[in-house]
Amino acid sequence: MRVLILGGDGYLGWPTAMDFAARGHDVCVVDNYLRRNIARETRSESLLPNPNLHDRTEIFESVSGKKIHVEIGDCADMRFMTRVFQTFQPDTVVHYAEQPSAPYSMIGFDEARKTLNNNLNATFNVVWAVIQHAPDCHIIKLGTMGEYGTPNIDIEEGWLEIEHKGRKDKFLYPRQAGSLYHTTKVLDTDLLWFYVRTYGIRVTDLMQGPVYGLSTTEADQDARLVPNFHYDDIFGTVVNRFMVQAVAGIPLTVYGKGGQTRGYLNLKDTLQCVDLAMDNPVDRGELRILNQFTELFSVNELAERVKRVGDRLGLNVQIEHIANPRKEAEEHYYNAKHHGLLELGLEPHYMADDVLVEMLKKIRPFKDRIDPVKVMPRVRWK
Amino acid sequence: MRVLILGGDGYLGWPTAMDFAARGHDVCVVDNYLRRNIARETRSESLLPNPNLHDRTEIFESVSGKKIHVEIGDCADMRFMTRVFQTFQPDTVVHYAEQPSAPYSMIGFDEARKTLNNNLNATFNVVWAVIQHAPDCHIIKLGTMGEYGTPNIDIEEGWLEIEHKGRKDKFLYPRQAGSLYHTTKVLDTDLLWFYVRTYGIRVTDLMQGPVYGLSTTEADQDARLVPNFHYDDIFGTVVNRFMVQAVAGIPLTVYGKGGQTRGYLNLKDTLQCVDLAMDNPVDRGELRILNQFTELFSVNELAERVKRVGDRLGLNVQIEHIANPRKEAEEHYYNAKHHGLLELGLEPHYMADDVLVEMLKKIRPFKDRIDPVKVMPRVRWK
Numbered sequence: 001m002r003v004l005i006l007g008g009d010g011y012l013g014w015p016t017a018m019d020f021a022a023r024g025h026d027v028c029v030v031d032n033y034l035r036r037n038i039a040r041e042t043r044s045e046s047l048l049p050n051p052n053l054h055d056r057t058e059i060f061e062s063v064s065g066k067k068i069h070v071e072i073g074d075c076a077d078m079r080f081m082t083r084v085f086q087t088f089q090p091d092t093v094v095h096y097a098e099q100p101s102a103p104y105s106m107i108g109f110d111e112a113r114k115t116l117n118n119n120l121n122a123t124f125n126v127v128w129a130v131i132q133h134a135p136d137c138h139i140i141k142l143g144t145m146g147e148y149g150t151p152n153i154d155i156e157e158g159w160l161e162i163e164h165k166g167r168k169d170k171f172l173y174p175r176q177a178g179s180l181y182h183t184t185k186v187l188d189t190d191l192l193w194f195y196v197r198t199y200g201i202r203v204t205d206l207m208q209g210p211v212y213g214l215s216t217t218e219a220d221q222d223a224r225l226v227p228n229f230h231y232d233d234i235f236g237t238v239v240n241r242f243m244v245q246a247v248a249g250i251p252l253t254v255y256g257k258g259g260q261t262r263g264y265l266n267l268k269d270t271l272q273c274v275d276l277a278m279d280n281p282v283d284r285g286e287l288r289i290l291n292q293f294t295e296l297f298s299v300n301e302l303a304e305r306v307k308r309v310g311d312r313l314g315l316n317v318q319i320e321h322i323a324n325p326r327k328e329a330e331e332h333y334y335n336a337k338h339h340g341l342l343e344l345g346l347e348p349h350y351m352a353d354d355v356l357v358e359m360l361k362k363i364r365p366f367k368d369r370i371d372p373v374k375v376m377p378r379v380r381w382k
Numbered sequence: 383m384r385v386l387i388l389g390g391d392g393y394l395g396w397p398t399a400m401d402f403a404a405r406g407h408d409v410c411v412v413d414n415y416l417r418r419n420i421a422r423e424t425r426s427e428s429l430l431p432n433p434n435l436h437d438r439t440e441i442f443e444s445v446s447g448k449k450i451h452v453e454i455g456d457c458a459d460m461r462f463m464t465r466v467f468q469t470f471q472p473d474t475v476v477h478y479a480e481q482p483s484a485p486y487s488m489i490g491f492d493e494a495r496k497t498l499n500n501n502l503n504a505t506f507n508v509v510w511a512v513i514q515h516a517p518d519c520h521i522i523k524l525g526t527m528g529e530y531g532t533p534n535i536d537i538e539e540g541w542l543e544i545e546h547k548g549r550k551d552k553f554l555y556p557r558q559a560g561s562l563y564h565t566t567k568v569l570d571t572d573l574l575w576f577y578v579r580t581y582g583i584r585v586t587d588l589m590q591g592p593v594y595g596l597s598t599t600e601a602d603q604d605a606r607l608v609p610n611f612h613y614d615d616i617f618g619t620v621v622n623r624f625m626v627q628a629v630a631g632i633p634l635t636v637y638g639k640g641g642q643t644r645g646y647l648n649l650k651d652t653l654q655c656v657d658l659a660m661d662n663p664v665d666r667g668e669l670r671i672l673n674q675f676t677e678l679f680s681v682n683e684l685a686e687r688v689k690r691v692g693d694r695l696g697l698n699v700q701i702e703h704i705a706n707p708r709k710e711a712e713e714h715y716y717n718a719k720h721h722g723l724l725e726l727g728l729e730p731h732y733m734a735d736d737v738l739v740e741m742l743k744k745i746r747p748f749k750d751r752i753d754p755v756k757v758m759p760r761v762r763w764k
Contacts, residue, residue, distance in 0.1 A: 078491070109460070109510045116506060117499070120569075124498060128491045131764075152551035153544060162535060162544060162556070167715070169534035174544070174553035176575065183576045187502075187569045193558065194565045198709055199764045327580055333549070382513075382581050 001278065002026045004088055006075050006126065007096030009053045010035060011228045011235075012142070012211065012270055016094060017057075018218035018225065019271045020278075021066040028069035028088045029053060030097065034118065035228075035235070038104060044232040044374060047244065047366055048214075051224055059224050076121035078128070085133040092278050093130065094140045097122045098188075101234050102146075102179035103325075103379035112180045119184040120191070127195045138202045138281040140274060143189055145209045145263050145293060145336065146182035147175045150329050155336035158207065158289020173289075178328050179381075193287050200285040204277045209293030212239030212351075213267035214362060227267065229363075232374035233325075239264065239302060241375060243356070246310040246317045247363045248370040255377070256324030258300035259331035263293025263338060266349040276344040290340040294348035309356040325377035383407045383660065386470055388457050388508065389478030391435045392417060393610045393617075394524070394593065394652055398476060400600035400607065401653045402660075403448040410451035410470045411435060412479065416500065417610075417617070420486060426614040426756060429626065429748055430596075433606055441606050458503035460510070467515040474660050475512065476522045479504045480570075483616045484528075484561035485707075485761035494562045501566040502573070509577045520584045520663040522656060525571055527591045527645050527675060527718065528564035529557045532711050537718035540589065540671020555671075560710050561763075575669050582667040586659045591645035591675030593652050594621035594733075596744060609649065611745075614756035615707075621646065621684060623757055625738070628692040628699045629745045630752040637759070638706030640682035641713035645675025645720060648731040658726040672722040676730035691738040707759035 003020050007013040008029025021027045031053055039045050051059060057068040069088070073080035075097040098119040099105065105115040123141070130137045148155050151174065160173040172193060175186040192203050219225045230236040231244035242252045265273075273292050282288045297305075303319045310317035324330060342348075349355065385402050389395040390411025403409045413435055421427050433441060439450040451470070455462035457479040480501040481487065487497040505523070512519045530537050533556065542555040554575060557568040574585050601607045612618040613626035624634045647655075655674050664670045679687075685701045692699035706712065724730075731737065 078495070109514070112510075113460075113503075113506060116502065120498065120502065121495075124495060128494075132491070151553070153546040153549045160544070160546065162542070164535040164542065167535045171533070171556035171558065174556065175572075176553065176579075180576065183572060186572050190557075190565060190568050190572065194562065197558075 001091045002089060003278070004084065004090035004093040005029045005096065006093060006122070007031060007098065009033060010096050010100070011230065013096045014056065015216045015219055015227050015267060016271060016274055017068050018060055019216065019275065021060070021068050022064060022218050028071060030071045030073065030075060030084060032072065032074040034099060038099070038101070039235060042104065042234050044230060044234040046228040046230045047363070047369055048226050048229050050226070050228050056225065059222060063222050063225070064218070075125055076118055078125050081125045081129045082133065085129040090134055090137050092138045092140060093126060094274060095123065095126050096142050098184070099181065102181040103234050105179055105181035106381050107379050115181055116184055120187055123188045123191055127192065127201060130201055131199055138204065138278065140277045141188065141192060141203060141205045143205045143207045144182055144185050145207045145291060146177050147186045147189060147207060148173060149176045149178060150332040150334055152333050157291050157337050157340050158205065178326065196285060196287040202282050202284055202286060204282055204288045204290065206273060206277065206290055206292045208270065209263035209265055210237040210239065211265055211267050211270050212237060214359065216268055216271060231370070233377045233379065238299060242302060242306040243359050243363055244370055245375055246306050246315050247360060247367050248372065250372055250375055251318035251320035252303045252306060253376065254299050254303050254319060254321045255326060256321065257330035258303065258321060259298050260328060261296055261298045261332070261334040263291065263296050263336050264351065265293045266351070266355065268349045269294055269346065272346055273341050276341060276346060280344050291336055291338040292341060293338055295350060296334065296336065305351065306356060309353050310360060313357065313360055325380045327381040383473045384471060385409050385660070386466065386472035386475040387411045387478065388475065388504070389413060389480065391415060392478050392482070393612065395478045396438065397598045397601055397609050397649060398653060398656055399450055400442055401598065401657065403442070403450050404446060404600050410453060412453045412455065412457060412466060414454065414456040416481060420481070420483070421617060424486065424616050426612060426616040428610040428612045429745070429751055430608050430611050432608070432610050438607065441604060445604050445607070446600070457507055458500055460507050463507045463511045464515065467511040472516055472519050474520045474522060475508060476656060477505065477508050478524050480566070481563065484563040485616050487561055487563035488763050489761050497563055498566055502569055505570045505573055509574065509583060512583055513581055520586065520660065522659045523570065523574060523585060523587045525587045525589045526564055526567050527589050527673060528559050529568045529571060529589060530555060531558045531560060532714040532716055534715050539673050539719050539722050540587065560708065578667060578669040584664050584666055584668060586664055586670045586672065588655060588659065588672055588674045590652065591647055592619040592621065593647055593649050594619060595649035596741065598650055598653060613752070615759045615761065620681060624684060624688040625741050625745055626752055627757055628688050628697050629742060629749050630754065632754055632757055633700035633702035634685045634688060635758065636681050636685050636701060636703045637708060638703065639712035640685065640703060641680050642710060643678055643680045643714070643716040645673065645678050645718050646733065647675045648733070648737065650731045651676055651728065654728055655723050658723060658728060662726050673718055673720040674723060675720055677732060678716065678718065687733065688738060691735050692742060695739065695742055707762045709763040
């Protein structure tokens with residue numbers, strides 16, 4: 001299979017590229033280093049050094065013997081996208097090419113508008129590049145569980161059958177997100193659904209929860225292949241941030257009451273899910289939506305787990321409830337379905353204590369690199 | 383009241399500006415002539431001559447003694463919007479500044495992308511100009527009934543209370559539109575709702591049906607003040623197109639079976655509705671959604687009405703069912719609520735026969751200007 005990975009330099013994109021290449025697919029990664037640039041601008045660099053994409057692929061080739069093609073450019077630029085699609089002719093395109101930080105999107109007008117235009121135009125160009133140059137190509141799009149928000153009813157898998165005054169119809173599950181970033185993913189879903197039903201393209205939209213971890217089969221072969229490991233308030237997901245705080249002796253920063261519940265998954269399971277989506281493509285004119293997570297936790301539960309495991313390693317972990325910089329419900333109903341990927345064959349890596357122990361041990365050697373400034377919230381929702 | 387009208391050169395924008403000015407408000411109209419440019423490019427000019435915005439306002443001032451300010455510029459350009467908001471300091475902003483043609487948005491990539499970026503960025507900039515420069519300003523946004531599509535359940539007024547597995551919550555009514563243009567309005571609604579609940583701005587979102595007519599109190603005072611009267615397949619709404627076809631002796635072009643049902647309203651009622659929305663503003667942090675139409679008709683019913691009235695004037699009107707250029711249900715359930723504006727005091731001008739007679743009489747003197755090329759569908763949905 002010829003697989004194009006947009007956003008191939010990202011936390012998920014790079015491990016996905018290595019995984020697909022290791023499985024024998026012909027892989028091309030595309031990135032414009034938007035995340036690296038924002039990370040530098042906002043003082044949010046990752047904990048471990050990450051070689052650039054050309055260097056990463058050379059290191060990977062020397063380790064694995066597998067070649068990964070690299071294209072540096074902007075997915076929101078249609079001339080660039082056209083050239084990439086025409087030359088690479090993908091069977092599958094995995095679309096991670098979005099500005100992925102909720103706090104960044106809430107800094108102000110410029111950051112919000114950059115997020116809106118980058119994310120919408122990248123998605124729009126993927127749709128049109130497929131329509132024009134690869135009409136049978138299967139688009140695998142990374143959405144987010146955050147699109148659903150925290151409704152007071154069960155979260156179904158993308159769609160909802162509604163009975164109203166004795167009549168029935170099926171719709172996209174209602175979406176209302178908690179940041180401008182998450183809202184751009186809602187808009188992406190609206191756009192994709194329009195083009196699926198009107199132009200008959202093939203799309204799998206993965207509603208993913210927060211990912212944690214820095215270990216994958218391929219990344220573990222060489223330290224220089226490690227995923228981007230952000231622990232800051234801008235790009236760091238909560239579990240990764242807690243692990244770094246535990247190692248650095250900084251209290252775990254729980255935002256508000258800590259009852260915020262979400263569906264989490266191990267980075268290894270992201271790779272499995274994207275693999276499964278590719279190996280089981282949808283037909284023309286179908287939008288398949290899968291909720292991509294393996295376990296539900298509240299922030300308080302995560303903090304308690306990290307504390308328990310950290311204390312066992314002698315880290316003496318503290319938990320601190322701080323003012324919530326976000327506008328979000330801190331106690332709420334949350335019951336989200338996630339059958340689809342299990343039915344396709346997902347075998348979850350659950351958040352067992354030994355998984356957390358292994359993460360802490362990997363982070364410990366880099367304790368001196370941890371910058372305490374980066375772990376406290378620097379962006380407040382208005 | 384200081385009222386800013388974005389898209390003030392449009393079919394609705396210009397009559398709205400005259401109406402507000404006549405009622406004693408301080409009015410500023412903003413436009414970048416996007417619609418005029420697209421009309422010329424696509425050979426879709428309006429039937430009657432429309433002076434440019436500076437000339438229109440001078441003619442209006444000479445007739446009424448009322449001055450309307452003019453700003454020519456692009457609402458998707460934030461530097462321009464900032465200057466306009468800082469200097470004019472509006473109490474109310476009426477946002478019509480969108481590429482309004484569904485067929486245009488379906489021509490191809492360039493037209494779709496222009497529609498997406500123009501509409502989303504104009505809406506985004508309105509939101510931010512209000513947040514930054516006029517936080518108490520009431521945004522009146524023109525949405526469309528087309529956002530809802532043609533669901534198999536009753537269409538409520540913007541919101542839907544959903545009971546699911548014994549639990550309840552209230553959401554935006556599900557939206558799935560039939561063109562890329564209509565989809566951009568769905569995205570606008572998502573964006574507005576996000577910024578209302580996060581930043582506490584004040585928004586009324588009017589879900590308007592197709593408008594017909596070329597007569598308003600102010601426009602009737604001088605032929606040069608007439609609204610833009612498009613009868614083509616790109617900008618012409620169905621009733622206006624049928625009237626012109628009746629006068630020209632061209633069969634009325636019903637797309638497909640003609641069972642497509644929508645909510646229609648007279649241009650005079652658009653003005654009333656926007657007046658009522660402005661005179662009854664919402665509080666900070668409120669998104670009010672009102673369905674803006676007065677009567678439901680199928681396309682077949684409209685064609686029959688135009689034929690009946692036209693025949694009475696000796697026009698010998700024919701009706702022709704042609705292949706539907708759009709992808710849409712041609713027979714469907716449609717029951718849409720529209721209580722909100724009636725409760726605010728709307729007194730509808732229904733589509734009585736004399737209304738159609740008056741329209742036909744106004745169009746007749748311009749029979750020789752009608753270009754038959756423009757009334758047939760030139761854009762097909764893929």
